[in-house]
Amino acid sequence: MTTMKEIASRTGVSVSTVSLVLNNRDEGRVKPEIARRVRATAHALGYKSNPLARSLRTGKTRILGFVSEEVATTPYAGGIILGAQDAASSLGYMLLTVNTDGTSNEADEIATLKRYGVDGFMYAKMSNRYVDVPDSLRDWPLVLVDATDREGRFASIEPDEFRIAYDATKRLIDAGCERIAYIGCLEPLIAQAGRLEGYRRALEDAGRAFDESLVTNVLNNGPALKAVSDLFDRANPDGAFCFNDARAWYVYECAARRGLTIGRDVSVVGVDNHRVFAETLAPKLTTVELPHYEMGYWAAVKLVSMIEPDRDLAAFERPKTTAPLPALDVPMPAKIHCTLVEKESVRGENRSLD
Missing domain, CATH: 3.40.50.2300 (Response regulator)
Structure with missing residues (x-):
């Protein structure tokens, strides 16, 4: 397995420089041409990061929790989960999904995701409705999907x-x-x-x-x-x-x-x-x-921007979608103009x- 030490040797830089680049903390610290060379070398050598080692070092697991009510079992809305998964993967995160039947088992499922050490949550509903955010999620990075909280406090995405x-x-x-x-x-x-x-x-x-x-x-x-x-x-x-x-x-x-x-x-x-x-x-x-896929994709990117506020996602390459994705900094709730x-x-x- 390729190590940072090997990449450092190939590119003629220090292991700490390679670490900064591969952990996306190089902006303002590493010259752009060096960062490009490190990334190209890492790609050519097939470098894969070690999630466990990274989580121990940073206190972050790079796991996103997705809590849905009905979404996971509704065929034509499954695109929400697919969009969130694609975005999470592109950003170096894994998605863990649980499906609830409402309030009866919701608290247990949220607790399970917390035990896995998720860094933040997406909370999805069907048919775009007002929701009361569970107390167990209020102090976590959170994005609502196809829903809006009654207080207008949390980030959310919905169809226009x-x-x-x-x-x-x-x-x-x-x-x-x-x-x-x-x-x-x-x-x-x-x-x-x-x-x-x-x-x-x-x-x-x-x-x-x-x-x-x-x-x-x-x-x-x-x-x-x-x-x-x-x-x-x-x-x-x-x-x-x-x-x-x-x-x-x-x-x-x-x-x-x-x-x-x-x-x-x-x-x-x-x-x-x-x-x-x-x-x-x-x-x-x-x-x-x-825009099921689009809502899921935007929600995951928005959530990562909250978990990593210093990470520059403005230049993140967005997929071609049926409906255009709104910017991350639009007023909440963010709305998608459907096709x-x-x-x-x-x-x-x-x-x-x-």
Whole structure:
């Protein structure tokens, strides 16, 4: 196994200089050209750091804890964990993930991560909601993922819910829809409030009046289908922005029952880019992709910046992602502008329907 002593011998510098460079503590201490030579030599020799030795020396394990509720068991949101893992690995950290079922076993799982000596935590929820941060995490480096603490005290990352709705509604306006419905959510989520406001503002900016009769907030199954059916009967919408892809199914069903064609008579935009709904519905559903991977990636980088405040991450190479990552120093909560994925359910996209 290659040692720092070997790298020092090859590059003609001291072992302490090699240590500074390979532990990312060289800025202002080692000339840039020497640091580049040390890193190139270490790479060529296949040098791998010893995590145990480093943790004993620095008091840091370079392990990040990821506490999730449902995220780890939800297929299309697993990208949050993948993004966090990719970022952690790129920065020289390992990710330990635990999945909780809420408050019943959350304290035990957090305690387990602490016993492993994690340097900080990511705390993730589903469906972007306000949370009360557990007391056991309040004094640790912490980033919330797809959630915001009620006190506004902790760093957090979430989708830009307002822009999701604004972009989706504007797409329907640009397609020539005159009566655009909003199929919302009855749960009191951050996402619901942001998306309703974005829908309203897009209409107002286009010179349209907000019409309460075009809005229905639903949960699921039979009652939701009936509520959307009632909306069709009273308002005859020719466009629909749906809180998520699952709710778009109700619009497809109601249109089919009335002999209407999605993408021609009724245009639809969902949210999630859910791999089942968005690809299985016919015609394929135009949708806004939620930035699961991006949220996980940003959260891990942000957490490392808190653990290592002297480490320069401004020049850290960011991956190519569907949605652009915000800067680390933006006001909290950080918001990601999500991407509209064009498919076939908006007028003018699927020429075969004309």
